[in-house]
Amino acid sequence: NAGVTQTPKFQVLKTGQSMTLQCAQDMNHEYMSWYRQDPGMGLRLIHYSVGAGITDQGEVPNGYNVSRSTTEDFPLRLLSAAPSQTSVYFCASSYLHPGTVSTDTQYFGPGTRLTVL
Amino acid sequence: SQQGEEDPQALSIQEGENATMNCSYKTSINNLQWYRQNSGRGLVHLILIRSNEREKHSGRLRVTLDTSKKSSSLLITASRAADTASYFCATDVGGSNYKLTFGKGTLLTVNP
Numbered sequence: 001n002a003g004v005t006q007t008p009k010f011q012v013l014k015t016g017q018s019m020t021l022q023c024a025q026d027m028n029h030e031y032m033s034w035y036r037q038d039p040g041m042g043l044r045l046i047h048y049s050v051g052a053g054i055t056d057q058g059e060v061p062n063g064y065n066v067s068r069s070t071t072e073d074f075p076l077r078l079l080s081a082a083p084s085q086t087s088v089y090f091c092a093s094s095y096l097h098p099g100t101v102s103t104d105t106q107y108f109g110p111g112t113r114l115t116v117l
Numbered sequence: 118s119q120q121g122e123e124d125p126q127a128l129s130i131q132e133g134e135n136a137t138m139n140c141s142y143k144t145s146i147n148n149l150q151w152y153r154q155n156s157g158r159g160l161v162h163l164i165l166i167r168s169n170e171r172e173k174h175s176g177r178l179r180v181t182l183d184t185s186k187k188s189s190s191l192l193i194t195a196s197r198a199a200d201t202a203s204y205f206c207a208t209d210v211g212g213s214n215y216k217l218t219f220g221k222g223t224l225l226t227v228n229p
Contacts, residue, residue: 031215042205042221043160050215058216090159096215102147103215106207108159 001026006091006109013081013116021076021112023091031094031103032074036060036087037111043090049074050096081116088113121149121208121220129226136193138223140206141186149182149189150207154222160205163191196227 007022025032033048035058045058049068063085065077074093078085092106121142130136140149148167152160164180166173166189173180179192193200203222210216 033217035219040221043219045216045218048215056215059218092160097147100147101214102209103217104148105150105162105165106152106160106217107162108152110159 003027004091004093004107004109006089006112008112009110010113011115013078013114015082015116017081019078019081021078021089021091021114023074023076023109024072025074025091025093025107026072027093027107028071029093029107030071030096032068033058033092033106034064034066034074034076035090035092036085037090038087046076046089078114083116086114086116121206121218123204123206123220123223125223126221127224127226129228130196131228132196132198134196134227136196136200136225136227138191138204138225140189140191140208140220142189142206142208143187144210145184146208146210148209149180150217151178151180151189151191152205152207152219154203154205156202163204193225196225198227198229201225201227 004025030051034046035043037043044060047066049055089112091109094106095104124139150165151163154160166182177194182189205222207219
């Protein structure tokens with residue numbers, strides 16, 4: 001199993017450009033999520049999905065779009081990049097704990113380091 | 118808003134010593150998870166403890182959960198230089214949604 005893969009590893013954008021960060025998992029996990037990590041801020045949840053066709057907002061969703069057309073893929077789109085979106089982005093996936101509104105162990109990708117000039 | 122917060126922010130110890138990190142949270146939870154992150158890398162899961170559990174062990178790791186105090190602790194025994202990393206706790210909001218919230222982490226430095 002490859003686990004959770006993310007592409008690209010590094011990206012530099014100019015203000016106003018758009019791009020898509022790719023995330024894929026091969027563990028048949030229902031739950032997938034995107035986080036951003038800034039120095040001293042820990043991880044903050046951007047968007048998450050509990051299955052194909054179902055997405056919801058996290059703590060910091062503004063400026064980002066997601067879709068979940070398949071169980072495996074969960075791309076994150078930056079609509080019009082801003083310097084404030086300079087960050088490291090992590091994708092994660094997990095099973096959903098049956099019988100509760102709860103996730104389980106999160107498996108993280110290696111991250112995408114994004115710089116917006 | 119931060120659901121979970123780790124304490125201390127930074128911890129420096131000698132190899133062989135034990136390291137204890139604490140996590141406090143604000144609302145009821147379904148489970149609490151601890152993760153490790155080596156510099157510049159993705160997070161690696163350490164232990165998940167459910168709200169009806171009080172203690173879990175995994176190798177040199179011991180996690181406790183006190184739901185009455187809304188707190189958890191992670192103990193690493195006989196630390197090694199390779200344990201140098203940031204440690205994060207993550208919590209959900211019990212029965213409410215699937216949003217997992219991470220604290221800002223504890224940076225552990227183990228000196229050889």
